[in-house]
Amino acid sequence: MIRHLISHLAHRDHPIAAPVSDDALERLLRRARLPARARVLDLGCGEAEWIIRALELHPEATADGVDVSEAALAAAAERAAARGVADRLRLHHTTAAGHTGSEPYDLVLCVGATHAFGGLTGSLQAMRRHLGPAGRALVGEGFWETTPSPEILALLDAGPDEYADLSGTVERAERTGYATVHAHTSTRAEWDVYEWSWTGSLTDWALDHPGSDGDAALAAARDHRAVWLDGYRDVLGFVTLLLRPV
Template identity: 65%
Template structure:
C-alpha cells in the first residue's frame, strides 16, 4: 500500500490535513480578504480542502491546486463538483517544487507541505517567487513548542535543528522576505482531533479491508499513534502564518 494512498485514507475524516479546526481555517482564509478576481495557488493541496473553502468564502476567486497524488486530486475534483466549484479550480498532478505558472498569484498556500521543497526556508523562497508584489501567503509548519526530548527526536527521526521554537520560526519567515500579518498556533485539542482522526480513519479502513493492504494500513496507523502519544505530543507545535510579501 503506497504512501499516497495511506495518506488519502488517513485524511478521510479530516481533509484539512493539518492540526487546524474548521473554525480556525475559516478565520485564516477570511483574514486574507481576497478581492474579486483574485488568483489562489495551493502547493501540496491534497484533497484541496483549504482551496475549496477559500472559493466558498470569496466569490469570483479562482484557484489552482498542485499535488503529486492522483487519488487525492480525484477526490478534490469530486468534492469541487459536489459543491458547485468545479469551474473555478484547476488541479495539476505534478510536484509542487518547480511549478511554474504563467502569472503570479494573490494568495499562495503551503500548509503542512514544506517538505515538498526540502524544508521551510526553500518553501518560503518558492512561495515568494509565485506571489504578486502585494501578495499574501498562508504557510503552516511545525515548531518546537517545548524542548524536544531524546525520545521524541528518536520517535520522529528528527534532529533538534529540524524545527525552531516559535520566536525562531517567526524570525525565519520574516528573514525570507515576509511580514507576519496574522497567525494561528494550533491548540492541543486541534492536534488531538487531527491525530485521532488520522490514526482512527486508517485503523477503521484496515479492519474493513483484511489482507496485505489492510495489514500495511494498520501497521502505519499503530506506528504513527505510538510516535505521537509516546513521542511528540505536547512537544511539537504547529503554526499557520498569514504573510505579506515585502520588498
C-alpha cells in the same frame, strides 16, 4: 503502501489535513483579504479543502491545486463538484516544486507540505516566486513546543534543528523577506482531533480491507499513534502564518 496513499486514507474524515479547526481555517482565509477575481495557489493541496473553502468564500476567485497524489486529486475533484466550485478549480498532478504559473497569485498556500521544498525557508522562497506584489503567503509549519529529548528526536527521525521554537519559526519566516500579518497557533484540542482522526480513519479502512494492504494500513496507523502518544504530543506544535512580502 506508498506514503501518499496512506496519507489520503488517513485524511478521509479530516480533509483540512492539518491540526486546524474549521473556524480557524475560515478566519485565516478571511484575514487574507483577497481582492475580487483573486487567483489562489495551493502547493501540496491534498484533497484541496483549503482552496475549496477559499472559492466558497470568494465567488469570483479561481484556484490551482498541486499535488503528487492521484487519489487525493480525484477526491478533490469530487469535493469541488459537489460544492459547486469545480469550474473555478484547476488541479495539477505534479510536484509542488514543478508547478509553473503563467500569472502571479494573490494567495499562495503551503500547509503541512513544506517538506516538498526542504523546509520552511525553501518553501517561502518558492512561494514568493508565485506571488504578485500585493500577494500573501499562508504557510503551516511545525515548531517545538518544548525542547525534544534525544529519544523523541529518534522517534521522529529528526534533528534538533528540524524545527525552531515558535519565536524562532516566525523569525525564520521573516528572514526570508516576509512580514507576519496574522497567524493561528494550533491548540492541543485541535491536535488531538487531528491525530485521532488520522489514526482512526486509517484503522477503519484497514479493518474493512483485510489482506496485505489492510495489514500495511493498520501497521501504519499503530506506528503513527505510538509516535504521537509516546513521542511528540505536547512537544511538537503547529502554526499557520499569514505573511506578506516586504
